[in-house]
Amino acid sequence: MLSVRNLSVSLPPGMERAHAVSAISFDLLKGQILCIIGESGSGKSVTANAIMGLLPKVIRVTEGSIKLLDNEILDADPEHLRNLRGRVVSMIFQDPLSALNPLMTVGAQIAEAMTAHGEGTAESRKGRSLELLAEVGLPDPALMYHQYPFRLSGGQRQRVMIAIALAMEPAVLIADEPTTALDVTTQAQILNLIRDIQRRKGMSVMFITHDFGVVAEIADSVVVMEKGKIVEQGSVDKVLKNPDHPYTKRLIASVPELTGTDRVLPETSTSPILKVEHLVKTYSSGSRLLGSERLSRAVDGVSFELKPGRTLGVVGESGSGKTSLGRLLIKLMKSDSGSIFFEGTDIAQMAEGTFRALRPKIQMIFQDPFASLNPRSTIGHILTVGPVAHGTAYPQAREEAMALLSHVGLDAGAFRRYPHEFSGGQRQRIGIARALMFRPKLLVADECVSALDVSIQAQILELLDQVQRETGVSMVFITHDLRVASQICDEIAVMQKGKFVEIGPPSQIFLAPKSAYTRELVSAIPGKEQARRAA
Incomplete structure (x- = not known):
């Protein structure tokens, strides 16, 4: 489905290194989930943006090949790339606040992905948008459809991004840290959702993450990147259980483990530095005049020391x-x-x-x-x-x-x-x-x-x-x-x-x-x- 060969992407002069990505090669097979893992700045997101044809002008591909369903991405004209994006390959971006349009409602942004490819009628697009909002676990899809991104929490905005990416059910999904901002229960729902759609549609997923728990949960194969280079790749069992490279071993050793041990600290003053009593904050939406006002207690009588x-x-x-x-x-x-x-x-x-x-x-x-x-x-x-x-x-x-x-x-x-x-x-x-x-x-x-x-x-x-x-x-x-x-x-x-x-x-x-x-x-x-x- 996706073949990357000897890809190098240069950085502007004066940066810490000459290349964001240096001579990397990997394949994404049909119906498989490939996880790319590495530290921040290792080149994971640059690789994803190169595949999507979304690299900023200050960095450029200096050599290599990217083939998506036998389409050479690097030589493709902008019109052909626009036709592929969303329909054949789609991406869930890392930062939902900068990726969502602040002047458009959530529903309009999901429907826009379908409108761009001439998909369905206005009514069917709205129905599909509501369906996607429910699928990604957002509460009250009918209300959420008319909300603007600034009204949503960080995790909720990320779920909207996932809904937009899945709107056309693409053949290849690139997910750049899609569960980073999500709580564990929603993260489990999203992983299950992506895996379910991937299996039903035979979709291939390139999943960028820094969470080895997610890798263990979802991956078929793993690529480990360090400073723009691939240092190890193989099946998920091989990489997680028997890593060869010292960098991979160091990353796995850094994963936080769930402990039930209470921390032992020296005794301090008995008087609290912070004491909160019965704290309340209520948000309102809609119009009181039109009878559509909705009140939501974000903080409801919280007390602690x-x-x-x-x-x-x-x-x-x-x-x-x-x-x-x-x-x-x-x-x-x-x-x-x-x-x-x-x-x-x-x-x-x-x-x-x-x-x-x-x-x-x-x-x-x-x-x-x-x-x-x-x-x-x-x-x-x-x-x-x-x-x-x-x-x-x-x-x-x-x-x-x-x-x-x-x-x-x-x-x-x-x-x-x-x-x-x-x-x-x-x-x-x-x-x-x-x-x-x-x-x-x-x-x-x-x-x-x-x-x-x-x-x-x-x-x-x-x-x-x-x-x-x-x-x-x-x-x-x-x-x-x-x-x-x-x-x-x-x-x-x-x-x-x-x-x-x-x-x-x-x-x-x-x-x-x-x-x-x-x-x-x-x-x-x-x-x-x-x-x-x-x-």
């Missing part, structure tokens, strides 16, 4: 209210009712002018690095502008920024570059460095490692743990990856439909969960069954 130097994990499905809770804690939006006591002071209803002095003490690592980084500023400016505005001398801020870039796995050259020059995972590392620049007392981390490959993920978790032990910073760690939560959190709160349904130490949540919803989350962890059988 967080001691200095401790980490509270908040886990739950996409749309459960995790991100809304994080934004309330850092006062990026106002709560409807309830209290947020930070160091004994209620900040919930505090005026912005009064709260501004406290902002350096409460920092957030955002879920979507593309949206949270200024595209017109260099990374150096992004990291130093905040501390300088709060009185730090620029030379000192620059020195601290360079040290933090090294800590999060980026080289010194990143200081002078712009956000668009980095991969999704690299942008997330920059977001983490920016939050740590202020040496905060409370860090709200919203899916801060979800976009990172396993080796960098392990480094970042180790970094956060080191920072916490050195500075005593407290963390609210929002994640959909229960394996990560078990590694770093002292206490875990399980959130469903705006409420905490269970809260307790990792040993309780993962080994003896009391809630049926918690049991469902734990059982949906990708690769868990394969790991159990291997053991």
Whole structure:
């Protein structure tokens, strides 16, 4: 179905290496799922974009061949490529916020994929769009059809991207980190959906991921990439159980394991740094005047305490209210009712002018690095502008920024570059460095490692743990990856439909969960069954 031979893609002068992809070759067979795995910046997404004919002008293919159903992609004219995209080969992009049109409703964007190829009538396209919205697990498809992307959570936007890619049921599906932003239960649904369609239609799937649990769950064969080169490829059993290359062994060793062990930390002050009582946030949509208003409680009476130097994990499905809770804690939006006591002071209803002095003490690592980084500023400016505005001398801020870039796995050259020059995972590392620049007392981390490959993920978790032990910073760690939560959190709160349904130490949540919803989350962890059988 797809044959890549000796493909090389050059990078602009001045980058860390000459080629994004260097002399790679692989085949995607009919009805098979090929997983491409590697660290952020290894060339996975560049390979996918080259196949789709979507490479930016600053990088170009210098040699090689890409054949899709005997069509040579590299020599094809733009009109022929447009005819192939969506109908023969389709792609689920890594970053749904930048890939979706903010001015079009979700339903219109799904229908547009069919309209572009003259498929069906307006009525049949709407029916198919509603069907796809239901298939990818979005709630209330009839309502979702008329929503705009900004109204959806990160995971919900990713599901819309998957629906668009599957609209024409293409022969080849390229999935670039399609489940990165999804919670474990939705991730399991999406993997099952892609596998089901692949089997029913004989579809071939090229699945790019950094999650070995997903590889174990879905792959027929695996390609491992490092710095633009293929270092190992073979069947999933061969690569996962008997890897030959040291890099593959290192990646597999970095995969976080689900532990039910409670972390042992030195005793701290008994008075909490953060105390939340009966916090409520309600969203409204539709029109009260026309009688179509709908109210949704994103945060519904949440209460908890967080001691200095401790980490509270908040886990739950996409749309459960995790991100809304994080934004309330850092006062990026106002709560409807309830209290947020930070160091004994209620900040919930505090005026912005009064709260501004406290902002350096409460920092957030955002879920979507593309949206949270200024595209017109260099990374150096992004990291130093905040501390300088709060009185730090620029030379000192620059020195601290360079040290933090090294800590999060980026080289010194990143200081002078712009956000668009980095991969999704690299942008997330920059977001983490920016939050740590202020040496905060409370860090709200919203899916801060979800976009990172396993080796960098392990480094970042180790970094956060080191920072916490050195500075005593407290963390609210929002994640959909229960394996990560078990590694770093002292206490875990399980959130469903705006409420905490269970809260307790990792040993309780993962080994003896009391809630049926918690049991469902734990059982949906990708690769868990394969790991159990291997053991």
